[in-house]
Amino acid sequence: MRLFLHQLQAEQRLFWRSRELAFFTFLLPIVFYFLLGSAYGDEEVNGVDGYKFLLGGMIGYGAAATTFAGLALILVIRRESGVLKRLRATPLPGPTYIEAVLASFILIFVLEAVILVVIARFAYDVSPPSSLVSFAVVLLLGSGAFAALGIALTTVVKSAEGSSAVVNAIYLPISFISGAFFSEEAFPAALQAIGSILPLSHMIRLCRDIVVYDSSVWDHLSDVAVIAAWGVFGLVIALRGFRWEPRER
Amino acid sequence: MNAVEVTGLQKAYDGVEAVRGIDFELRSGEVFGLLGPNGAGKTTTIEILEGYRKRDAGEVRVLGVDPERDGREWRARIGVVPQEGELFPNLTVLEHLRLFAGYYERARPVEEVVRLVGLEEKADSKVRTLSGGQKRRLDLGVALIGDPELIFLDEPTTGFDPGARRAAWQTIRNLRSLGKTILLTTHYIEEAQQLADRVAVLRRGEIVASGTPAELIAGTASTVVRFRRDGEEVVIETEEPTRLLHELTSQALQNGHELVALEVHRPTLEEIYLSLTEEHEEQPE
Numbered sequence: 001m002r003l004f005l006h007q008l009q010a011e012q013r014l015f016w017r018s019r020e021l022a023f024f025t026f027l028l029p030i031v032f033y034f035l036l037g038s039a040y041g042d043e044e045v046n047g048v049d050g051y052k053f054l055l056g057g058m059i060g061y062g063a064a065a066t067t068f069a070g071l072a073l074i075l076v077i078r079r080e081s082g083v084l085k086r087l088r089a090t091p092l093p094g095p096t097y098i099e100a101v102l103a104s105f106i107l108i109f110v111l112e113a114v115i116l117v118v119i120a121r122f123a124y125d126v127s128p129p130s131s132l133v134s135f136a137v138v139l140l141l142g143s144g145a146f147a148a149l150g151i152a153l154t155t156v157v158k159s160a161e162g163s164s165a166v167v168n169a170i171y172l173p174i175s176f177i178s179g180a181f182f183s184e185e186a187f188p189a190a191l192q193a194i195g196s197i198l199p200l201s202h203m204i205r206l207c208r209d210i211v212v213y214d215s216s217v218w219d220h221l222s223d224v225a226v227i228a229a230w231g232v233f234g235l236v237i238a239l240r241g242f243r244w245e246p247r248e249r
Numbered sequence: 250m251n252a253v254e255v256t257g258l259q260k261a262y263d264g265v266e267a268v269r270g271i272d273f274e275l276r277s278g279e280v281f282g283l284l285g286p287n288g289a290g291k292t293t294t295i296e297i298l299e300g301y302r303k304r305d306a307g308e309v310r311v312l313g314v315d316p317e318r319d320g321r322e323w324r325a326r327i328g329v330v331p332q333e334g335e336l337f338p339n340l341t342v343l344e345h346l347r348l349f350a351g352y353y354e355r356a357r358p359v360e361e362v363v364r365l366v367g368l369e370e371k372a373d374s375k376v377r378t379l380s381g382g383q384k385r386r387l388d389l390g391v392a393l394i395g396d397p398e399l400i401f402l403d404e405p406t407t408g409f410d411p412g413a414r415r416a417a418w419q420t421i422r423n424l425r426s427l428g429k430t431i432l433l434t435t436h437y438i439e440e441a442q443q444l445a446d447r448v449a450v451l452r453r454g455e456i457v458a459s460g461t462p463a464e465l466i467a468g469t470a471s472t473v474v475r476f477r478r479d480g481e482e483v484v485i486e487t488e489e490p491t492r493l494l495h496e497l498t499s500q501a502l503q504n505g506h507e508l509v510a511l512e513v514h515r516p517t518l519e520e521i522y523l524s525l526t527e528e529h530e531e532q533p534e
Binding site: 003006007010013014017018081082083085086088089090091092093245246 | 299300301321322324325327328329331333334335336337339340344348349351352353354391395
């Protein structure tokens with residue numbers, strides 16, 4: 001536990017000192033909430049207030065940006081630069097290290113989600129979710145599943161140079177297709193079909209149901225199951241293929 | 250007890266033999282140099298000892314433990330300076346040392362390590378502002394923070410300018426005087442000669458010579474005698490320099506002429522190393 005907290009503290013320091021990463025993963029969803037909100041926040045989307053509708057999308061996008069994209073990028077960069085290999089030579093247990101990095105990104109995402117809810121409340125008069133337990137379950141379930149998928153993603157990204165482009169090329173279209181920025185009901189049927197199997201669309205739907213309709217996470221167990229299944233899928237790949245050493249040169 | 254014992258170590262990658270059955274040992278408290286050109290198997294060997302790679306055959310004991318069954322206590326007793334690899338660009342020197350110190354039950358005081366590797370003036374500087382040599386010193390500091398008994402240095406001064414190299418050598422000598430056992434790989438002969446109590450020369454995965462630097466020099470038979478006669482250089486290799494010189498000089502005195510530009514030359518470690526590692530390239534396998 002002491003080692004975990006020691007590493008968690010270091011990970012927090014490392015994240016906030018890395019300005020680009022903090023901007024693209026932590027700040028961008030908040031910026032997008034303001035931008036997209038100014039575009040259609042006052043209109044009705046799928047029968048609800050635009051700001052309310054957008055809040056769920058931005059929380060889901062935030063989960064993908066931090067615990068999926070940010071986590072994958074950090075781990076690939078550290079693997080290829082030899083940091084992970086060096087850590088293996090110390091008495092820090094590998095699982096403790098991964099747990100600390102994971103916890104750090106989940107913490108960052110939860111902070112981001114709370115900030116989004118606060119902005120929605122005070123800037124756009126969107127009332128916060130009535131069931132905080134349901135909201136917390138969705139945040140932790142979603143970020144946990146995306147973190148597993150993020151670690152799985154590191155097994156297919158081979159180099160640090162291309163990592164940022166590859167990760168962006170995956171998570172940005174996924175966010176779009178999953179309806180993070182606009183209602184997916186305007187999309188062609190094929191895109192909607194793809195979106196409906198992705199975990200992010202289920203997480204966004206859960207967020208909207210809880211934030212907009214005040215429903216409970218337990219009324220949407222099929223969404224929970226899809227997200228959890230993706231998480232298990234990611235975990236299996238991560239456990240099988242995760243590497244500590246850079247590619248052979 | 251020996252700090253490291255290696256017998257019959259073999260390792261191949263995709264059928265290419267990188268290490269072909271080598272034996273050596275490190276005595277506690279000595280600096281041992283693994284010397285060889287690039288691709289001779291130095292890094293493969295050191296990474297097997299560090300526990301990064303699995304061997305194909307042979308026995309390896311590092312501090313009495315098989316590195317393939319390494320545990321946390323064992324890791325706390327070794328220090329590793331890898332051949333390459335970055336640290337965190339946005340952390341300062343002190344923050345790095347504190348971070349790594351936290352991984353050990355009994356870490357060496359951070360300020361002491363800063364002094365030991367000579368980074369006092371850069372203690373609060375972020376790593377991305379350090380020069381290559383300063384980063385390499387921090388690499389060493391990170392490896393020393395757990396106060397290890399045994400330190401692996403994989404080409405610690407590659408890419409250094411001569412001044413930085415001498416400073417690094419002094420640091421390594423200081424470690425030796427603290428009683429540390431050090432395994433050093435290098436392709437600089439002078440580095441091995443300056444630092445190592447004993448060396449092993451690796452060529453294509455085999456040890457072709459080993460011993461103290463003085464033993465290696467003494468072990469080669471020939472001494473070279475050169476002089477000029479009638480404007481032409483005469484070079485004689487001999488295993489009996491005393492007899493040869495006696496004959497040459499007495500002859501010259503009898504005939505009343507001078508042995509122009511007379512030179513008696515013992516091979517340097519560098520020449521021995523080059524003959525061990527390069528001459529053989531011509532021979533068929």
